[in-house]
Amino acid sequence: MGDHMTALRVALTELRRLTDSTFARVALAAMVLVPSLYAGLYLYANKDPYANLDGLPAAVVVQDRGTTLATGEKLQVGDEVADTLITGRDLEWHRVDEQQAHHGLEEGDYAFVLTIPESFSADLASSADFTPRLANLELETNDATNYLAGTIAERVVDQVQTSVAQQVSRTAASQLLGGLSTVHDQVGKAATGSAQLASGAHDAHAGSTKLASGAAELVTGQQQLANGSAQLSSGAARLNSGLATLDQRTNSLPGQTQQLAKGARQVADGNAKVAEAGARAAAAGSRITRDLEAFDSELPTRLAGAGLTQDQIDAVLAETARLRQPIADANSTLQSTSKDLGALSSGANQVADGAEQLASASSDLESAIDTAAAGSAELATGARDLNAGQQKALTGSKDLAQGAKDLDAGLAKLDSGAAQLSSSLAEGAKGIPNPTDAQRTAVAQTIGSPVGIVSEALARAGSYGAGLAPFFLSLALWIGGFTLFTRARPLVEEALTTRWAILPVALGGWLAPAIIGVAQAILTWVIVRFAVGIDLAHPWWMLAFMVLVSMVFMAIIHGLMARLGDTGQFIALVLMVLQLVSAGGTFPWETLPGPLQWLHHVLPMSYSVAGLRTLAYGGPTTHLWLDVAVLLAWGAGALFLSTAAARRVHLRVRDQGSLAEPVGA
Structure with missing residues (x-):
């Protein structure tokens, strides 16, 4: 307890020394204001430069x-x-x-x-x-x-x-x-037109199919017609030849038919006479036959009257019948011949009449034959021309049939292609955007502007000045400690009366500047929070953290100066410069060169900046305890260094014989 009171007395003694005059008090007040002025003015000037x-x-x-x-x-x-x-x-x-x-x-x-x-x-x-x-x-x-x-x-x-x-x-x-x-x-219009085209192509294909079928039938008909025209030409030629021959041979026909008519008439007259004689002979034969029949009907009676028996009568009748048969046959022949002669006479008259008519018409016939011969010659020529034309028509119809077939095949492809085109254009029209205005x-x-940014932040600084605040607050607290130790003594050597006073003197030498550092931290926090107007996520925790940072920085500078004197003060300045470039206060520390990255992980200001950022901006506090632990480790190490420095001074003073050892030392 006494040692602690000694540390406090050492601190109070140092504070009284720092405020023992007006000038000292003004100088101390100025030192207290240094961090506030540095951080406040810089952050005020750079709060929002844009x-x-x-x-x-x-x-x-x-x-x-x-x-x-x-x-x-x-x-x-x-x-x-x-x-x-x-x-x-x-x-x-x-x-x-x-x-x-x-x-x-x-x-x-x-x-x-x-x-x-x-x-x-x-x-x-x-x-x-x-x-x-x-x-x-x-x-x-x-x-x-x-x-x-x-x-x-x-x-x-x-x-x-x-x-x-x-x-x-x-x-x-x-x-x-x-x-x-x-x-x-x-494309929509094209799709409509292509649908019409597809419909027309389909109809055209149907028509071309019929055309091809009709053309094939036309070829068949033309072939038959060509065959017929060839036969007609051949027949006409033969007709012409026959009629020419007939014409030549009928030139004497009128005279010959006149002679024929004359002879036929003579024959007809002769036949008429013969027919008349045959008719008389037939009439005589008929009378004889009737007389014989009358005799036959009377003969049995007469024979019976003559006393012939029935058998005798029958025998006589049979004999008379046998004898009469040639007469009956002759009569029959006469009757037949008479009829034939009558018919012959009638036919001869008809022949004579026909011959006379033939003789009368033979002149007209011969003239008609001449005309027919001339017409048949023209018919033969026309038939030949018709045959030649039919052959050409047959060739043309075959070409037409082949063309119709090719046209049908082409229109089939057109039909299919038009249908596919119509379908594709319709689908294509659906696939083409048609946006409204x-x-x-x-x-x-x-x-x-295809890319937008939806910004989400676990922690947000809010302004350029707020973004720099953790770095410049840390730097300001270090500068405040550095400035303070231009007047404060690291160790009060006259208080090292015994070796039991080493720790109280070391703690007391740090405690007095630490108390002033707390004032610096509080004043700086007030200026930044209210005068500059930077919003803080956790203001009270940030104030406590700034107090911790200030006390740690005071311990570090105190330890360096207690152990090394003015050299320690120079090292504190060098350490400030190194932290200035390695703390990552402006640019991310990952952008630093390799050696400075190593310093970033070692020096305390890196952790004070990181902790202040967490408390100023908000966000996860997972690493805050690491920041506090590292700062406490630096503070403990610095106090150990100052304690070692106090012991070193104690040993030096003892060796000079000016220090009394307590009993049991």
Whole structure:
């Protein structure tokens, strides 16, 4: 207990020394304010540097001559870009000519110059002609005026490039989608026409099938007709030859028929006389036959009267019948011959009449035969011509049949192809987008800006100043400790009366600056939280963590100076520089060179920055306990170093004989 009271007395003694005069109190107050001023002013100045860019002067030079699109529309993107920049007021834009821009950049009147070249619009429209060219923006900076102005300029140009690209993409996409609607309509019309074509092709195919069948039948008929015409030609030739012969041979026919008629008449007259004589002979034969029949009917009576027996009568009758038979036959022949002679006479008269008629008509017949012979000659010639024509017609009908067959095959393919074309066009029309104006606008905007960012953060700083706060708060607390130890004594050597005082003196030498460091941490937290206005996720826990960081940093600097004196103070300065570049306060520590990455994992400020980030921004606190443990380890190590330094001083003073040892030492 006494040792602890000794450590507190040592600390109070040191604090009284640091405040024993007005100047000392003012100096101490200034030291307490150092971290607040450093962190507060820096974070205040850099809280949101991009919010005041509207006061940064920049020049835009428009040389774009514009171009005319294929639709006749005038494209003047350069003026649109300049107007957008000026009305946007992101910077203090001035539209000037090239000479003014270069003069202003040299004199520092403009942070940078953005030039839109003459071919800018034409280059943007070049893709429509399938000769795409990049549309370049020319940026001119002057790092001698301000280096970061060039970085800001590049950021602005990137935004302009993105905006123009989105506008061009939206325009191109809108035209493309409009073209798709036109294509959809035209393909729809083509599908309707192809359906009609398919229907017509189907009908044509059906007709061509009938045509092919009819042509085949025509060939058969033509073949038969050709055969018939050949036979007709042959028959006509033979008829002509026969009629010619007949004509020659009938030239004497009229005279001959006259003679024939005369002779026939004579024959007819002779036959008439013969027929008349035959008729008389037949009549006599008939009378004889009737007389014999009358005699036969009386003969049995007479024979019976003469006393003949019946057998005798029958024998006589049989004999008379036998004798009378030739007479009956002769009578029959006479009767038949008389009829024949009558018929012959009648026929002879008819022949005579016919011969007379033939003689009368033979002149007309001979004239008709002459005419028929001449007509048959013409018929033969016509039949030959008809046969030749039929042969040509047969050849043509065969060609027609083959053509009809080929046409049918072709129309079959056309029918199938037209049906497939109609189906394909109908399906194609369904597959071609036909967006409405609203859909076209929405899709064009999406194509122009296809990627959006939905940002989600486990922890969010909120501003540029808040993002740098953990680093500069840590650095400020280190600087506060470094500054404080320009006046504070690491060890109060006169308090090392015994070796039992080593630890209290070491703790007391650290405790006095640690108390001032706590004040520095609290004041810095108040300035950052309320004066600068940085929002903190866990403000009270962050205050406690800052107190811990300040006490650890005080212990480290105290230990170095207690052990090494002024050299320790120099090492503390070097250690601050090393932590400045390795803590990962601005860029991610993974981007550091290899040796600095190793230092990042070792030095304490890396863990103070990491812990302050967790408490300032929120998010998982999994690694916060590691940060606290590492800082406590550094603090314990530093106190061990200061205790070793106190022991070393104790031994040196004892060896000089000015230190009394207690009993039992």
